[in-house]
Amino acid sequence: MSNEGLFGIEEEYFLADAVTRGIGRKVSAAFIEAAQRAFPEEVQREMLQSQIEVATPICRTMDEARRSLTRLRTGLAGLALEHDMLLLACGTHPSAAWSRQRATEAARYDTLMRDLQMLGSRNQLCGLHVHVEVADADERIRLMARIMPFLPVILALSTSSPFWQGRRTGLMGYRLAAYGELPRTGLPDLFADPADYRAYLDTMVATGAIKDGSYLWWAIRPSDKLPTLELRIADSCTRLDDTLAIVALYRCLVRHLLRHPGLNADLTPASRAIACENLWRAQRYGIHGGLIDEPSRSMRSVPDLVGDLVSRLADDARALGCEAELSLCNDVVTNGTSADVQLAVFEEARGRSGGQNAGLAAVVDWIASETRLDRTGWARQGGAA
Numbered sequence: 001m002s003n004e005g006l007f008g009i010e011e012e013y014f015l016a017d018a019v020t021r022g023i024g025r026k027v028s029a030a031f032i033e034a035a036q037r038a039f040p041e042e043v044q045r046e047m048l049q050s051q052i053e054v055a056t057p058i059c060r061t062m063d064e065a066r067r068s069l070t071r072l073r074t075g076l077a078g079l080a081l082e083h084d085m086l087l088l089a090c091g092t093h094p095s096a097a098w099s100r101q102r103a104t105e106a107a108r109y110d111t112l113m114r115d116l117q118m119l120g121s122r123n124q125l126c127g128l129h130v131h132v133e134v135a136d137a138d139e140r141i142r143l144m145a146r147i148m149p150f151l152p153v154i155l156a157l158s159t160s161s162p163f164w165q166g167r168r169t170g171l172m173g174y175r176l177a178a179y180g181e182l183p184r185t186g187l188p189d190l191f192a193d194p195a196d197y198r199a200y201l202d203t204m205v206a207t208g209a210i211k212d213g214s215y216l217w218w219a220i221r222p223s224d225k226l227p228t229l230e231l232r233i234a235d236s237c238t239r240l241d242d243t244l245a246i247v248a249l250y251r252c253l254v255r256h257l258l259r260h261p262g263l264n265a266d267l268t269p270a271s272r273a274i275a276c277e278n279l280w281r282a283q284r285y286g287i288h289g290g291l292i293d294e295p296s297r298s299m300r301s302v303p304d305l306v307g308d309l310v311s312r313l314a315d316d317a318r319a320l321g322c323e324a325e326l327s328l329c330n331d332v333v334t335n336g337t338s339a340d341v342q343l344a345v346f347e348e349a350r351g352r353s354g355g356q357n358a359g360l361a362a363v364v365d366w367i368a369s370e371t372r373l374d375r376t377g378w379a380r381q382g383g384a385a
Contacts, residue, residue, distance in 0.1 A: 005320045006133040007251055008228070009065055010055045011072075011243065012126035012236050013371065014088040014096070015080060021364040023050040023096035023124075031083040038075055042068075050096070051126060052076070052087075062244060062322045069240055070373060077372030086368040090338060091126055091161025091175035091235030094346075094367075095360045125175045126236035128158060130247050131228035132254045138194040139258070140222040140229045145190055146257050146264040149271065151219055151233045152278035152291055153309065156302050157329060158234035158246055159286040160338035166360060168346075172286030172339040175235050176279065179217075184210075187279070188218040190272050219279075229254060233279075238338035238370045241328050248325035252313040255320060286340065287333050303333040341366065 015027050027049045035043045035052065044053050054076065056068040077087040134140045159173035171177065179185050191197040204210045213224035219233040231250050237243040257263055264271075271294060278291045282302075290299035306329050310317075317326040336344075345366045350359030 004133075004255065005251060006058055006060060007065070007247065008056050008058050008131040009069065009243070009247055010053055010129040010131075011069065011089060012051055012053045012128075013076070014090065014093045014126060015050050015052060016086045016088055016093065016096070016364060016368070018081065018084045018086050021086070021095065021361045023093055027052075027085070028083045031079060031085065034079050034083075035076060038079065039072060042072060043076070050093075050124070062248060062325045065247060066240070066244060069243065073240065073371055074373055077368070077374075086364065087371050088364065088367045089126070089160075089236045089238050089371040090342075090367050091159070091173060092164050092178070093124065094163040094342070094363045095166040095357075096124060097165055125161075125179055127175065127179075127232060128234040128236050128243060128246065130231040130234075130250050131223060131226060132231075132251055133227055134229050134254065134258070135227055137222070137227070140227075141191065141194040141197045142265075143229050143254065143257055144188055144197075144218075144220050144222060145267055147220060147229075147253060148187055148267065148275045149264060149278075149294065150253055150309075151187070152275065152282040153302065153305055154231070154246055154249060155233050155235075155279060156282040156285075156287050156289075156291075157249070157306070157332050157337065158237055158242065159282070160235040160238050160342070162339040162343055163346075163360070163363070166356075168343070171283050172288075172337065173235055173283040176219075176233070176283050182217060184215065185217045186219060187272060187275055188216075188221065190267060190269060235338075238341075238367050240373060242332055242338065244325045245328035245332055248317065248320075248322040249309070249313070249329055251320055251322060252316040252326055253309075255316040256313055259316070286337050306330060306333050338367075338370075 014023060016023050032045070039054070042054050042056065044055070054072045056065060059065045059068065073087070073089070080087045134143060155173060155176065161173050161175035162169060162171065164174050164178065191200065201213055205212060210216070213222070217232070221230050221232065223230045234246050237246065274292050274294050281289045281291055287302040290301055291305060293300045293305070310326055310329055313326060317323040342363045346359040346363050349362030350356060
């Protein structure tokens with residue numbers, strides 16, 4: 001395991017109007033220029049103009065990751081405020097209408113929008129992506145399958161998308177449901193072996209169905225350009241500690257599976273189907289529902305599963321120096337996910353003012369204050385978090 005533990009993080013954010021809290025059709029060019037000047041290697045545009053993505057440098061420690069994301073979040077949020085916008089880390093914007101969105105002008109996005117049509121405009125979603133280095137290319141492909149049963153737990157911990165188009169969805173993580181409209185999403189298929197996966201990818205590229213492996217938008221995939229296995233299942237996490245908890249959990253899982261090559265090495269189509277069912281349960285209930293535990297053929301609560309995982313991965317966390325961040329997973333199940341807080345803020349503000357719009361505006365304000373790491377801002381507004 002050369003360069004064990006090297007990783008990188010990508011976070012996607014919404015850009016909202018600071019006055020209306022909604023999303024405009026076009027983001028200020030002056031803001032984009034300022035952001036790219038401030039963070040020339042770390043900021044890039046997303047498919048829709050109302051979104052932006054950051055990528056950390058390659059990290060060796062969680063302290064490096066925390067410092068990088070703190071600098072990016074506070075710096076971009078400050079620039080956004082200077083241009084009368086709010087930076088929001090969440091899976092879906094609470095009130096924005098997808099029909100008003102405009103694509104970013106770039107050759108890749110022009111091609112995507114022509115291909116996806118209305119689905120491209122509906123892709124008003126933000127995720128958290130984590131790259132962990134796995135030097136052996138064949139091992140990356142095998143791990144893509146072996147880690148599948150753990151993905152619903154990661155999704156449950158990250159849920160930050162209970163609203164869509166100004167409505168409560170009844171789901172804690174609606175983002176993945178909307179993302180599922182796109183082709184080549186969800187869980188990857190169970191390929192027989194690395195050669196089977198490569199035959200699939202080569203055929204897709206040779207026929208012109210896709211340009212390259214970056215057009216495979218699965219919940220987890222081998223990176224097309226980097227020697228990494230890329231996690232893509234998680235909602236964009238509102239709280240930085242939640243991001244770091246998920247990063248630590250994923251890093252530890254990758255190391256654990258590499259150290260135990262027999263673990264989940266015999267998954268069947270039934271195993272994948274159970275993982276799909278658990279993904280639905282994680283979307284619907286977040287940390288409050290049960291997930292199917294295939295080995296015991298029982299339904300287990302997310303807090304129990306998280307507690308067991310944190311204990312099982314203790315040696316890996318020590319080796320990677322992320323014990324404190326892994327323990328934050330227990331804090332999430334104790335204190336709630338972003339979706340839990342969003343719903344509580346919404347109900348309190350709506351009850352206080354008697355209006356749906358006021359409730360949604362309060363949710364946006366809470367997300368904005370947490371994204372820019374300014375917890376005092378929400379307290380000054382009289383909200384509860």
